[in-house]
Amino acid sequence: MKQSPDLMIAQAAMAPGKITLDGFLGTDARNLIDILIADNAAVERLGYDHADLAARMEYLRDAGARGLGEYVTVDKMYEVKVDSVRGKLPCPFGDQAFIPKVNTTVRRKKDGLILTYSDLHIHMIREHGFYEGKGCLFRLEPADIVTVLGVPEKNTD
Ligand SMILES: [Zn+2]
Numbered sequence: 735m736k737q738s739p740d741l742m743i744a745q746a747a748m749a750p751g752k753i754t755l756d757g758f759l760g761t762d763a764r765n766l767i768d769i770l771i772a773d774n775a776a777v778e779r780l781g782y783d784h785a786d787l788a789a790r791m792e793y794l795r796d797a798g799a800r801g802l803g804e805y806v807t808v809d810k811m812y813e814v815k816v817d818s819v820r821g822k823l824p825c826p827f828g829d830q831a832f833i834p835k836v837n838t839t840v841r842r843k844k845d846g847l848i849l850t851y852s853d854l855h856i857h858m859i860r861e862h863g864f865y866e867g868k869g870c871l872f873r874l875e876p877a878d879i880v881t882v883l884g885v886p887e888k889n890t891d
Contacts, residue, residue: 737767740828747826748867758826760870773865777876781888787876788860790885791851795838805841811884813841823854827864833857842882849874849882 737745745766750757762769777784798806798814805813818836825831836853851874858864859874866873879885 735765735767735771737765741766741770744827747828753823753826756871758864758870758872759867760873762867762869764867766864769867770863773876774863777863780876780880782876782880782885784859784863786885786888787879787883788856790883791838791856791859791879794840794883795836795853795856798838798840807843811843813843815839825854825857825861827858827862829861831857831861840883842884847882849878851879 745759747753748758748766759766759769764772774784777787794808794812794814795816797808798816800806801815803815803817805815808814816836816838818834821835822832823835825833833852833854837850838852839848839850841848852872855866855872855874858866865876
């Protein structure tokens with residue numbers, strides 16, 4: 735699909751060495767608009783919207799923050815570690831958002847599955863429905879977020 739000038743600018747900001755060393759798109763050759771459409775469909779198929787996933791990520795980050803960089807047990811099911819370093823990263827979508835460099839690692843105790851995400855991920859998912867490109871080291875698959883983090887079932891009434 736043809737994309738807007740805004741998304742062209744965002745896609746350029748996602749290239750390696752612009753905001754982050756590795757960039758946001760990995761080996762994904764699709765246009766940003768097509769990545770967004772595909773992930774939006776994937777999240778809908780799972781029965782959620784982006785805000786549901788972002789809210790769960792934020793909940794676990796907040797619950798893990800009391801560990802001050804060490805793993806803490808959350809809701810008996812998870813071990814969560816929240817690391818932060820100085821500085822902020824600009825959101826590549828050009829909305830003037832500057833996001834603190836905070837990384838959250840969630841380990842599901844029953845099977846050891848691990849998911850790591852940043853505060854920038856949470857912002858980009860909630861505000862832009864963006865999970866990074868395929869082949870990007872930091873891409874988050876919506877299905878993995880739902881499974882590993884246990885996003886609560888949506889209230890369907
Ligand atoms: Zn943004």
